[in-house]
Every structure is written in structure tokens, then in C-alpha cells.
Amino acid sequence: MTLFRLDASIRTHDSASREIADIIEEEWLAARPGDTVASRHIGVETLPATAWAAAVTGGMTPEPDRTAEQREAVALAAALVDELIAADAVLFGVPLYNYGVSQHFKTYIDLVCADPRAAGERFLGGKPVVLATVRGGAYGPGTPREGWDHSTPYLRRIIADHWGADLTVVEREFTLVGVNPALDSFKDQAAQMQAGALESAHRAGRALGALPSPV
Ligand SMILES: Cc1cc2nc3c(=O)[nH]c(=O)nc-3n(C[C@H](O)[C@H](O)[C@H](O)COP(=O)(O)O)c2cc1C
16 A cells, blocks of 8 residues: 655754654554555655646647647646555645745645646545644634634645545644744643644554555
8 A cells, every 4th residue: 555745844854744744654654564655745856836837728728739848737737646546545744834835735736736637526535634734833722823824724625625535634833942932931832732743643643554455
């Protein structure tokens, strides 16, 4: 069976989203030694920002009339959807940037949606997907920035409601505590949040690992 893992952090080291995703991947491999993990790190090996428009206009253009750029973009969108369809489970690691969706992950979503197979509703048909998402600050009820996380609700809408995945979200907040001295008074709270998120990651990874193999 195949787990498809995609990371959107712009970091390769000290990444909180990758820490969560690593645990989930390790639990998958512990339950299924030798199974495949296919991966993309779009925060580092970025998808071209111009590909989406070329894929959309290419999709509206008869194949023989497409430009080379349109052909390449249509093929890229198809390859991204192939990865999702081929996977038995999917793991996305996506930080909050500038109160919104990581631009790299938005480019990914738009490209996936440009492929005709993903244009309709619920093309993932109940496939298990874990979203590991992290935020430097805190956005819970009563906090000054309550309602400012414009990433997580959108990602839930797209992955669960539009693509039709069986979505589990593992979240961690206050990852900037210990980095930004202004947040030093939240050290205990942040440590609890981290411990809770890592425990949730183990649980989500074990649940993926327990998926029945196809007959
Ligand atoms: C350019 C940039 C913008 C960020 N914007 C926000 C933000 O709007 N809100 C927030 O809570 N954290 C923000 N952060 C903090 C990240 O969400 C936090 O560092 C997170 O842990 C990054 O994910 P990673 O640890 O997997 O790399 C930002 C970080 C960077 C580098």
C-alpha cells in the first residue's frame, strides 16, 4: 500500500509540521514495514506559480492547439492527481503563513482542481487524509486573533467537502513560543499543545496503519 506525503513548510529543519508528519509516517511504516511512501516537498521544490493558468487555459484548448507551456501544465496537474488517486492514504503537512493558506499549497490545490478528474465533487471518495497543520500563534476562542486563521477552515472545505476525503486534522499552535521572546509567558501552554499534537499524530498514524489492505 502507498502513503502519499506532501510537505508545504518552507523549512527542512526544525519544522513543526514535519515533526508531526514524521510521526505519522513512522507509525504507517511501523504497521506496514516495506510499504511505499511517495513524497513531495512543495515548500522547497516548488510548483511553478504560472502552471495553474496554463493548465486551465490548456484544458479549454484542443490538444493539438495547446502551447508547450499548456501541455506541460496539463501534464503536471494530471501527475498530481495521479499521485492522489494511486495512494491508499494521504498526509499533508501545511503551516499557516500570513493568516492564510501557504501559497505553495494553494498552487497545489488549484492545479489538482484543474485536472478534469478532480473538477467534480468528492473525487477522493472517502480516502483517508491526514492534515498536519501548525501555527506560530494561537487562535482559540477568546484569543486576540480568534478568527484570523484563514487557512484551516479553507483546507477542511477543500479536502473534506470538495474532494470528499475522510479527513483527520492534527493541529499544533504556538510553535513560535521559544522563538519569539514576546511569547515567553506562554511556555507551559505551548509545551502542552506540542505534547497534545504529537500524541494526536501517533493516534492518526496508527489509524492509517490499521487500514485494511485491498483484496
Ligand atoms: C513568512 C511567515 C509568515 C508567517 N505567518 C504566520 C501567521 O500569519 N500566523 C501564525 O500564527 N504564524 C505564522 N508564521 C509562523 C509559522 O506558522 C510557524 O513558524 C510554523 O511553525 C511554520 O511551520 P513549520 O514549523 O512546519 O516550518 C509565519 C511564518 C513565516 C515564516
